[in-house]
Amino acid sequence: MKDAKFFSVIVPILFITILLLSFSENSRNTRFSLLYRPAGLTERQAAAHLLSRFTYGARPGQVDEVVSMGLEKWFQQQLNGGIADDELNKRLAGYDALQLNNTEIVNTYVKPARVLRMAVKEGFVNKDSVNISNKGQYKEAVADYMQQKGLKTQRELYRQLADQKVLRAVYSNNQLQELLTDFWFNHFNVSITKNDCAQYVLNYEKDIIRPHVAGKFEDLLLATAKSPAMLFYLDNFSSAGADSSTETAGTGRSRRRGDVLMSRRLKDSANMPAVNTVRNRKKNQGLNENYAREVMELHTMGVEGGYTQNDVTQAARALTGWTVYPADDYGPQNAIKKLLEKAGEERLAERGFVHEGDFLFAANRHDRGEKVVLGRTFKAGGGYEEGIELLKMLANHPSTAKFICKKIATRFVSDNPSPTLVDKMAKTFREKEGDIKQVLLTLVNSPEFWSKDAVREKTKSPFELAVSAVRCLNADIRMPYQLYNWVDKMGQKMYFYQAPTGFPDKGQYWINSGALLTRMNFGLALSSQRIPGIRINLLDLNQGREPESAEAALNTYGKIIMPERDLRQTTAHLTPLLHDPQLQQKVESKAAGVGRQQVEADEMDQMTAKNSQDRMLQEDGKLVLTEPDKGNNMLSQVVGIIIGSPEFQRR
Secondary structure: OHHHHHHHHHHHHHHHHHHHHHHHHHHHOOOOOOOOOOOOOOHHHHHHHHHHHHOOOOOOOHHHHHHHHOHHHHHHHHHHOOOOOHHHHHHHOOOHHHHOOHHHHHOOEEOHHHHHHHHHHOOOOOHHHOOHHHHHHHHHHHHHHHHHHOOEEHHHHHHHHHHHHHHHHHHOOOHHHHHHHHHHHHHOOOOOOOHHHHOOHHHHHHHHHHHHOOOEHHHHHHHHHOOHHHHHHOOHHHOOOOOOOOOOOOOOHHHHHHHHHHHHHHHHHOOOOOOHHHOOHHHHOOOOOHHHHHHHHHHOOOOOOOOOHHHHHHHHHHOOOEEEOOOOOOOOOHHHHHHHHHHOHHHHHHOOOEEEOOEEEOHHHOOOOOEEEOOEEEOOOOOHHHHHHHHHHHHOOHHHHHHHHHHHHHHHOOOOOOHHHHHHHHHHHHHOOOEHHHHHHHHHOOHHHHOOOOOOOOEOOHHHHHHHHHHHOOOEEOOHHHHHHHHHHOOOOOOOOOOOOOOOOOHHHHOOHHHHHHHHHHHHHHHOOOOOOEEOOOHHHHOOOOOOOHHHHHHHHHHHHOOOOOOHHHHHHHHHHOOOOOHHHHHHHHHHHHOOOOOOOOHHHHHHHHHHHHHOOEEOOEEOOOOOOOOOHHHHHHHHHHHHOOOOOEO
């Protein structure tokens, strides 16, 4: 009887549990059927199209893998993410900066001026010797000091930032997650050219952007708004209300007096001339509208979203007091840090201060007057919650839905997506409360995504071109910064774009006669293994079989590199180039004549070449460097021509 009673209770519970698990799994893996057949595409062509848009480029044999798995299942897997990345993790293991939080990065990869101040303070350098004429004398002492203290240069941090970007794009199995990380970083652009925010860029991408790429847009917006990279980049860290020195939270005469003193000291601390961007703090005191303007124009509603200049001003007031919790003892916020530590977290929380990791809401710098933004009134006396509610309102505004969905469609469908598609995506955005994953499902399930106007009609950026090239050739990347340098030569210096707009996402920005020459030069350099630290085996791509002629090689490798495409026209255009023995020299010479000047000198490469070699994978315990291809010049020239061809530029 007891057993019967036990089973009468436990069986229904198990049944309900199974149903709930099944429902959860079904909600995670939405059932859908891709609409490629009505567009006239075969299953293999559809797989190639998916790979061209939702990865950095197909690897050899990957079309077969997608068809075998099922197109819908493959896309859902990419959308969910979380695929094991053992190979990528192995290659990233030597990059110590990836294991550090912002405070640790700031205090390890130090600015030159700060190192000098530290060395002087600790007696490694005589302060009387610190002048331009004696620079050579104390430079060695500073270098010794850094070595003893385990400090590193910011140049090395930037190299690690570039290297990990390349390695993730090339080797990650979660390709859609990497594409979305790139898309959203570009949308919420920050630049390492701005001194204050540079040290925070690596973790801005890793900890702020990447975890939110397929979640709710609202969460992504809030995370970026509170990041020190964005707070410094768009200057909101210094924004304060006009009356913030006297109007503070709390009641009672002693509290008000204490808050006034604290406010004055906090304001004084903001004037410390420790970095270039705060040298003229006096003229920057008070309200700063930079972030409020860009969050409306670029991050949410769009320039035609329906807001006014007054809305910008009012929004900026709501965001006063949003600043950075200092990570070091030498930066512009140092006095704030010391004061906050002395006051105590609990006491400050009672007064409306909010400290979350690198973010600080300084209640005494907040404009506590009434504000009206887009018709919504924020009553006087508010604090941190005003900024939160403002950003949530912007994230879920109808104009935001349309603006964001058009940008997503432009990235993944065509340079000029149809209004019908954008409207469908915006409808999903509104109904699903900004769920990016659901918006992407609407996109990939639309006939517009599969139409002839979309297939192979996007132009690769230099980064997309370089990564797709090494992926399609199964290249072994041992010195990723060399690939980063080529991306720079082709016109896209990642993380250095200064405008908050991010890089434009239309082909006309990237392609001109000079750019095409540089891209062809890259293809030839890659295929002939003239790029140090990048190894390829062209014969392996064809099961070790060598083509009988250049024409045969063009046909065979064209299909390997650009699967499921009609290459007859491309072959006709490329054939005349096959037998020119001086092609590489001609292209290299012409490309050098029209190429852009690199912003950064080769000094950076020389300074950190040893660090790059130290991270190279080993074979039999020895480092293996890439040598120029001295073997099949015919085959390498053919492959280089294919990589540099106009057809390969398309995705």
